Amino acid sequence: MAGQQEPEKAAERGNNDHLVTSDSHAHPANLIPSLCAKFWTLGWVTGTGGGCSIRDGDLVYIAPSGVQKELMQHSDIYVLSLAAQADLKNRTYLRSPPSLKPSQCTPLFLAAFTRRGAGCCIHTHSQWAVLVTLLLETQTPKNDRLFEINNIEQIKGFGRGFQMQGNLGYHDTLRIPVIENTAHEEDLTEFLEEAMDKYPDTYAVLVRRHGVYVWGDNVHKAKTMCESLDYLFQLAVEMKKLGLPWISDVPETLPAPKTAAPASKN
Numbered sequence: 365m366a367g368q369q370e371p372e373k374a375a376e377r378g379n380n381d382h383l384v385t386s387d388s389h390a391h392p393a394n395l396i397p398s399l400c401a402k403f404w405t406l407g408w409v410t411g412t413g414g415g416c417s418i419r420d421g422d423l424v425y426i427a428p429s430g431v432q433k434e435l436m437q438h439s440d441i442y443v444l445s446l447a448a449q450a451d452l453k454n455r456t457y458l459r460s461p462p463s464l465k466p467s468q469c470t471p472l473f474l475a476a477f478t479r480r481g482a483g484c485c486i487h488t489h490s491q492w493a494v495l496v497t498l499l500l501e502t503q504t505p506k507n508d509r510l511f512e513i514n515n516i517e518q519i520k521g522f523g524r525g526f527q528m529q530g531n532l533g534y535h536d537t538l539r540i541p542v543i544e545n546t547a548h549e550e551d552l553t554e555f556l557e558e559a560m561d562k563y564p565d566t567y568a569v570l571v572r573r574h575g576v577y578v579w580g581d582n583v584h585k586a587k588t589m590c591e592s593l594d595y596l597f598q599l600a601v602e603m604k605k606l607g608l609p610w611i612s613d614v615p616e617t618l619p620a621p622k623t624a625a626p627a628s629k630n
């Protein structure tokens with residue numbers, strides 16, 4: 365992996381290295397490595413699995429495949445122009461790091477960008493996400509599995525849906541579809557797209573025995589929803605262990621607290 369940022373030398377080398385060279389920590393080429401380093405501490409991108417991609421206007425920034433995601437550098441980042449793609453399956457890159465391959469998750473990230481206008485897509489291999497898919501394996505049919513939870517405060521961390529304003533409320537039900545895993549990551553794309561069509565307001569899709577894809581309009585929203593979802597997955601696993609249901613009818617009005625008897629004057 366390459367080292368320090370050197371804009372002049374990068375320009376000299378060609379390969380559009382200037383596209384991944386910036387002093388701003390908010391530049392996608394700097395943000396993807398720093399986010400992945402944080403995600404690694406949560407067990408989300410361990411052992412090279414999982415990752416993150418950011419879209420800035422027409423430009424999409426993508427990590428390499430099979431690298432330790434927490435050790436990536438800005439110089440390891442691929443860049444492509446969405447408008448310049450004749451075909452999203454045979455992609456051409458504006459900027460490619462030498463001796464690496466783009467993430468196998470690329471077509472799934474692109475589905476979130478092109479079909480939902482997302483600005484960021486995060487893929488985690490979180491064990492909580494995997495455990496939830498295991499708990500849902502008894503649901504039939506297997507091509508229509510759904511994680512559903514309500515009456516939990518953290519649900520408010522989720523947007524209402526595609527092109528909708530505001531977030532879900534405490535009493536709303538959060539629904540996340542589950543798709544089957546495939547032998548190769550890129551083969552998940554058609555199933556992810558089907559799930560997006562069937563659940564147009566979802567911001568996430570679980571992948572059975574694999575993990576989860578979460579997207580949002582921007583990095584802040586995608587990260588917030590990914591964190592909220594991981595919290596809810598962990599909570600759901602613990603609730604299951606305690607025999608508590610994920611969907612519950614909590615009364616709007618709780619019974620009035622019993623008033624204490626007036627104190628005796630004697």
Ligand SMILES: CSCCC(=O)C(=O)COP(=O)(O)O
Nearest residue numbers: 412413414415429430467468
């Ligand atoms: C142990 S990782 C298996 C591949 C995978 O599921 C994944 O998310 C990693 O993809 P990438 O090509 O970005 O390394």
Ligand SMILES: [Zn+2]
Nearest residue numbers: 413414549575
């Ligand atoms: Zn994966």
